[in-house]
Amino acid sequence: MRNLNVKYLGSKDWTLRAVDFEANRGELVIIMGPSGCGKTTLFRVLAGLIPSLLPGTVEGQAVVEGIDVVSSGYKGLAGVVGLVYQNPEMQVVTRSVLEELAMGPENLGLPREEIRARIDWVVDMLNLHDFLGRDPQTLSGGEKQLVAIASVLTSKPKVLLLDEPTSMLDHRGTRLVLDAIAELKKEGLTVIVAEHRVEWAAEVADRVVVMGRGTILLEGKPEEVFSRVEDIQRYGVRPPGVAEVAYELRKRGVNVPIPVKMSDSWVLLGERG
Numbered sequence: 001m002r003n004l005n006v007k008y009l010g011s012k013d014w015t016l017r018a019v020d021f022e023a024n025r026g027e028l029v030i031i032m033g034p035s036g037c038g039k040t041t042l043f044r045v046l047a048g049l050i051p052s053l054l055p056g057t058v059e060g061q062a063v064v065e066g067i068d069v070v071s072s073g074y075k076g077l078a079g080v081v082g083l084v085y086q087n088p089e090m091q092v093v094t095r096s097v098l099e100e101l102a103m104g105p106e107n108l109g110l111p112r113e114e115i116r117a118r119i120d121w122v123v124d125m126l127n128l129h130d131f132l133g134r135d136p137q138t139l140s141g142g143e144k145q146l147v148a149i150a151s152v153l154t155s156k157p158k159v160l161l162l163d164e165p166t167s168m169l170d171h172r173g174t175r176l177v178l179d180a181i182a183e184l185k186k187e188g189l190t191v192i193v194a195e196h197r198v199e200w201a202a203e204v205a206d207r208v209v210v211m212g213r214g215t216i217l218l219e220g221k222p223e224e225v226f227s228r229v230e231d232i233q234r235y236g237v238r239p240p241g242v243a244e245v246a247y248e249l250r251k252r253g254v255n256v257p258i259p260v261k262m263s264d265s266w267v268l269l270g271e272r273g
Ligand SMILES: Nc1ncnc2c1ncn2[C@@H]1O[C@H](COP(=O)(O)OP(=O)(O)OP(=O)(O)O)[C@@H](O)[C@H]1O
Pocket: 008, 009, 011, 015, 033, 034, 035, 036, 037, 038, 039, 040, 041, 042, 054, 086
C-alpha cells in the first residue's frame, strides 16, 4: 500500500490515513492496535471489498501479487487473496460444512480430485472430521470460526488475511489455528493477521505492525517493536510479559536488555544469576 487513504461512504473522516504498508512474499505479518484503529478496513481494501462491495473512497495505491486490488475488486482476487472475516457469521453461507469447504475451489473451476484433496488437507490440519456433515448454522461461534478459516484455505490463496481469527476460540481451537498459521507460512503463503496475542506474535511474526487511529505508528521485527515498551503501551497494545518485566527492572535501575520472546527471557537472569 502506498499512501493509502480510505473513507467510508457517509463518514466525514478518513478511516485510513497515509498508510504505507508492504509485506514480502512468504512473510507472516501481525497487525495490532486498539479497537477502531482500522485493522479490518485495511483487510477490506486488500481483499478488494472497498469500494466494490462496501461503498467508499480509496485514494493511493494497493497492489497484491501485481494486481491493483482497488480497481480489480474482490471478484478479480479469487484464489489470490483470501480473507477470513472477523465475524464468522458473515462468511458461513451454505447448508453443510462440506459444501462450505468445497465452494471456493468449485468457483475456481478445479477438478473434483483436487477439491477432495484440498478438503482432506484442511480437515486434517484443523481437525474438522466431526463437523463435515453438520449444518454450519448449528455450530458454535468458535466452531464456525474454524470452518470459516478452513473454507478460505481450500482456495489456497497466495495471500491469507485473518481478521482476529482466534477471538471466539477456546484454548484448543486457538492452538489449532495458531499452529496452522505457522504451517501455512512454511508452505510459502503470505499471511497477514490481526491478532492481540502478543506472546505468540513475538515468537512467530516476521514483522509486527502497530496501528492507531487509521495509520501505522510502528513497524518492524517483533524485537524492534515490542522492546519499545513505553511506546506500545501508549498506543494501546500490551507488550509481551517478559518485555514488561525487563522494562520494570530497568526503571528500578537494573540494567538488563529487553527480551520479547519467552525463549530469550534468560537474559533477565544474566550474570547476576
Ligand atoms: N462500513 C463502515 N461504514 C462506516 N464506518 C465504518 C465502517 N466500518 C468501520 N467503520 C469505522 O472505521 C473505523 C475503523 O474500523 P475498523 O473496523 O477498521 O477497526 P478495527 O481496528 O478492525 O477495530 P476492532 O479491533 O474493533 O475490530 C471505526 O471508527 C469504524 O467505526
